[in-house]
Amino acid sequence: MNTLTIPLIGGLLIGFSVVLAYAVFGKIAGISGITWQATVQLRRFRLSSTWPWLFLIGLPLGGLLSHTFFDLPNPSQPSTSLWLIIVSGFLVGFGSKLGNGCTSGHGICGVSRFSRRSFVATIIFILTGMITTETMQYVGTL
Secondary structure (H helix, E strand, C coil): CCCCHHHHHHHHHHHHHHHHHHHHHCCCCCHHHHHHHHHHHHHCCCCCCCHHHHHHHHHHHHHHHHHHHCCCCCCCCCCCCHHHHHHHHHHHHHHHHHCCCCHHHHHHHHHHCCCHHHHHHHHHHHHHHHHHHHHHHHHHHC
């Protein structure tokens, strides 16, 4: 299979799910917002809507199915410590809440709606990722 086919199919499926979530539920398909909705339901001990849970379950299930169906290699284990991964996860979650969205909400859904705030947020996400990557590579060489 062509190396561009799988990313193309993935992009089309992401685009379709974004349009479907907005058309059917009137919701933006940002992962941090959907996760927040699901955790609020957990804290209230009441499942008011099943769609956030189905969306979240579909994320790892889609990855598992695509790896199985397309016979893709499994990702390698991260070489960083578990604590660094946990702290990074909390920082990303905090930043998502602070920025009123994550890369999927702003970068895919917001930019496609021509939201100025999402354009700015996406540029900041990309620059921060680049700076962090370069910093971590530099620190790793010390």
